[in-house]
Amino acid sequence: MSDIDIKRISYLAKLKLPSEKEEFYSNSLKDIIKWVDNLKKVDTSKIEPLHNVTEKTVSIRNDEVSKSNSVDDVLSNAPERAQNFFKVPKVVE
Amino acid sequence: MKNSISQIKKDLIEKKISVSELYDEYLAKAKSGNNNSFNLVIDRENNISSINESQNRYDSGNPLLLDGIPLGIKDLFCTKGIRTTASSKILSNFIPNYESFVTQQLLNDGSIFIGKNNCDEFAMGSSNETSYFGPVINPWKNKNSQKDNLVPGGSSGGSAAAVAEGSCVASMGTDTGGSIRQPASLCGIVGLKPTFGSCSRWGIVAFASSLDQAGPLTNCVEDAAYILNSINKHDFNDSTSSNHQREDYLIDINNSLQKKIKIGIPSDYLEDVSDEILNQIDNTKKALSKHGIEFVDVEFKTTEYALSTYYILAPAEASSNLARYDGVRYGVREDGESLDDIYLNSRTKGFGDEVTRRILIGAYVLSAGYYDAYYRQAQKVRRLIKNDFQRILNEVDFILTPTTPNEAFKIGDKLDPISMYKNDIYTVPTSLAGLPGISIPSGLSKNGLPLGVQFIGNYFEEKTLLQLAALAEKELSFNE
Structure with missing residues (x-):
């Protein structure tokens, strides 16, 4: 197992770990990854990955128009809104 | 013995109690809040029309399946107009504008919600200690150490504690790797995880979508059948x-089971277990043998890989599912100068330690260079685990295992995540295979704490699984 680059992993997960906690998470991750490493010894060369455990045919509903949420419903939990939009700081200069 | 749903309905039909009186009894217990089993207790005013409508149906002689039955709902189910937090800071202000499929069925069948049960944050935990709203306390006490507060198990710990303390008749929980069965066992009640794909996940805050399944925590097996019917x-x-x-x-x-039943006991599950746990299996075997049920030893080949597989797949799915919490559309937003700062600050401050840990594990096993070695390999081993169960279920009708490796432990006792994860050793494999499992109380430990056994059945065969569990329950029942 290679070393865990905790800065890179937290960047991928959009988390900004406080510097005093980086070591805590880094060590914790190392322990857990080491613990799950036993899977590497299982021969799976002829095995397909399992995605949906019951492997039942996914049922497709008829394509019918139905009433769903209104704009106000959708925006009702928005931390900040402006008219019919979610509001965030300016993204494009 | 607490009243079953059928007994309560009988009392309501015979007018020994009114829907309103029944509701008030449970509401008072829920409000006392001694065990922190509720994140939110719904105000009486918000339920008054449901109470009256329910009473009218009793009065006119046409009660519905769950009419007037006070239920708890794990705070992971979206409930329309009622705060739904997943026990997380990041959702602590979230009020859904729709009802989850499962809770809608329960409402359609006349039940009345007492409140939202505390749980581990985003259902990640085995002791209900990761909740933003504090740990839930198990209503049971160690008789040799009365003042210790014990965990109720998790993640549906608030649901299990609420049923055990009598602040709701039954509660809806969710189970990803044992989150219904393990707390049910530690709180001395019944917990059913149906086959994956039985009960809709729509409107349940997602943890690991290929594993999450809703199910009831109840006082008895028959109550679980009531809820499952709904x-x-x-x-x-x-x-x-x-x-x-x-x-x-x-x-x-x-009724007795239609055909002759054969139950497998996995010998590999019972290596290294304590005598106390072993006794639960022996007692169950003895009790059911009287009914002509045959027991055989079976052996899994994949048990040692189950936890590893789970702790790759579940965090991977969680890291993907929890990407939606960004402080923009709903949930708590933390200040930031740029949009990116809002994302980073909202997520970092909004998630607790265990959730952060699992997001990081997930991000790692899904990242370039590690995806095939961890995530894809785990998905392949998952198929081997499923095949292993199918091989055994070709030989036997059901599998009998302990539900947990130990009784309820003290709050704060297990600090190391891996020792916590090992609590789910008997429930995780069933979840990976997607099979139905039910935990029923089987006896008390030397410390006077409840222990449970788990029956595992074949895909979508909940009916016979419940019949078997009902039979075992009659034989094993213990008084508090």
């Missing part, structure tokens, strides 16, 4: 919801 339905809004024909789980529940 919630086990096909739903187009969940693409993994199975469209097979559902059975009536209640009818015939107390």
Whole structure:
């Protein structure tokens, strides 16, 4: 197992770990990854990955128009809104 | 013995109690809040019209399946107009404008919600200690150490504690790797995880979508059948919801099983277990043998890989599912100068330690260079685990295992995540295989704490699983 680059992993997960906690998470991750490493010894060369455990045919509903949420419903939990939009700081200069 | 749903309905029909009086009894217990089993207790005013409508149906002689029955709902189910937090800071202000499929069925059948049960944050935990709203306390006490507060198990710990303390008749929980069965066992009640794909996941805050399944925590097996009759339905809004024909789980529940039954006991599960746990299996075996049920030893080949597989797949799915919490559309937003700062600050401050840990594990096993070695390999081993169960279920009708490796432990006792994860050793494999499992109380430990056994059945065969569990329950029942 290679070393865990905790800065890179937290960047991928959009988390900004406080510097005093980086070591805590880094060590914790190392322990857990080491613990799950036993899977590497299982021969799976002829095995397909399992995605949906019951492997039942996914049922497709008829394509019918139905009433769903209104704009106000959708925006009702928005931390900040402006008219019919979610509001965030300016993204494009 | 607490009243069963059928007994309560009988009392309501015979007017020994009114819907309103029944509700008030449970509401008062829920409000006392001694064990922190509720994140939110719903105000009486918000339930008054449901109470009156329910009473009217009793008065006119046409009560519904769950009419007037006070239920708890794990705070992971979206409930329309009622705060739904997943026990997380990041959702602590979230008020859904829709009702989850499962809770809608329960409302359609006349039940009345007492409140939202505390749980581990985003259902990640085995002790209910990761909740933003504080740990839930198990209503049971160690008789040799009365003042210790014990964990109720998790993640549906608030649900289990609420049923055990009598602040709701039953509670809806969710189970990803044992989150219904393990707390049910530690709190001395019944917990059923149905087959994956039985009960719609629509409107349940997602943790690991290939594993999450809703199910009831109840005082008795028959109550679990009541709830299952209500919630086990096909739903187009969940693409993994199975469209097979559902059975009536209640009818015939107390009848003897139709055919001769053979139950397998996995010898590899019982290596290294304590005598106390071993006794639960032996007692169950003895009790059921009297009914002509045959027991055989079976052996899994994949048990040692189950936890590793789970702790790759579940965090991977969680890291993907929890990407939606960004402080923009709903949930708590933390200040930031740029949009990116809002994302980073909201997520970092909004998630607790265990959730952060699992997001990081997930991000790692899904990242370039590690995806095939961890995530894809785990998905392949998952198929081997499923095949292993199918091999054994070709030889036997059911599998009997302990539910947990130990009794309820003290709050704060298990600090190391891996030792916490090992609590789910008997429930995780069933979840990976997607099979139904039910935990029923089987006896008390030397410390006077409840222990449970788990029966595992074949895909979508909840009906016979419940019949078997009802029979075992009669033989094993213990008084508090």
